[in-house]
Amino acid sequence: MQVKGKGKKKLYDDINxxxxxxxxxxLLVIFIIMTTASVQGIKVNVPKASSSVSLAKPTTKAITVDSDGQVYLDxxxxxIDQLESQLRSFKAVTPDFPVVIKGDRVSQFGRITEVxxxxxxxxxxxxxIVTERVKPS
Structure with missing residues (x-):
């Protein structure tokens, strides 16, 4: 654009x-939200199974037992006592909520039995129980 004034033409070189x-x-906010939304729980190596059923619901509680025997709730x-107490309080609010157990492939079977x-x-x-689907050969 040009502005007329005193016989000289001046160009605007400012960009908003x-x-x-x-x-x-x-875009930065969307990127941050999308990357944090993709993080789901504790990373464990689950055993493989030929078929699996999905219990994924918004009220599903995930219990994870890692390779060291540490138990995580979401x-x-x-x-184990805290787990039982928190599960009781969840059951009081939502009587019929599903629970999925993710146990590491090398986790202690006794710990999973306690859960x-x-x-x-x-x-x-x-x-x-969460497993990894075996791909057919």
């Missing part, structure tokens, strides 16, 4: 970068 910065910030480390016993004492009827 505010909309470009707004777009950059929106990524938070807990003891199963705690679920049984609470009265959880929907229980699943």
């Amino acid at each position: 970068i505010t909309p470009m910065l707004d777009l950059a910030y929106v 990524t938070f480390p807990v003891t 199963l016993d705690a679920c049984s004492r609470v009265g959880i009827s929907q229980l699943g």
Whole structure:
């Protein structure tokens, strides 16, 4: 654009970068939200099975037993007593919620049995074990 004034023509060389910065910030926020949403629980090597059933629901609680025998409830480390107490409080709010157990391939079977016993004492009827699907040869 040109501006007339005193017989001289002056060009505007200023560029408004505010909309470009707004777009950059929106893209940054979307990137941060998408990368944190993809993080799900504790990483364990689950055993393989030929078929699996999905119990994925919004109210599903995930119990993870890692290779060291540490028990996690939705990524938070807990003891067996704390696990049972928290499962009881969840059951009081939502009586019929599913629980999935993810045990590391080399985790102690006794520890997984303790988790199963705690679920049984609470009265959880929907229980699943996470496995990795075997690809057919």
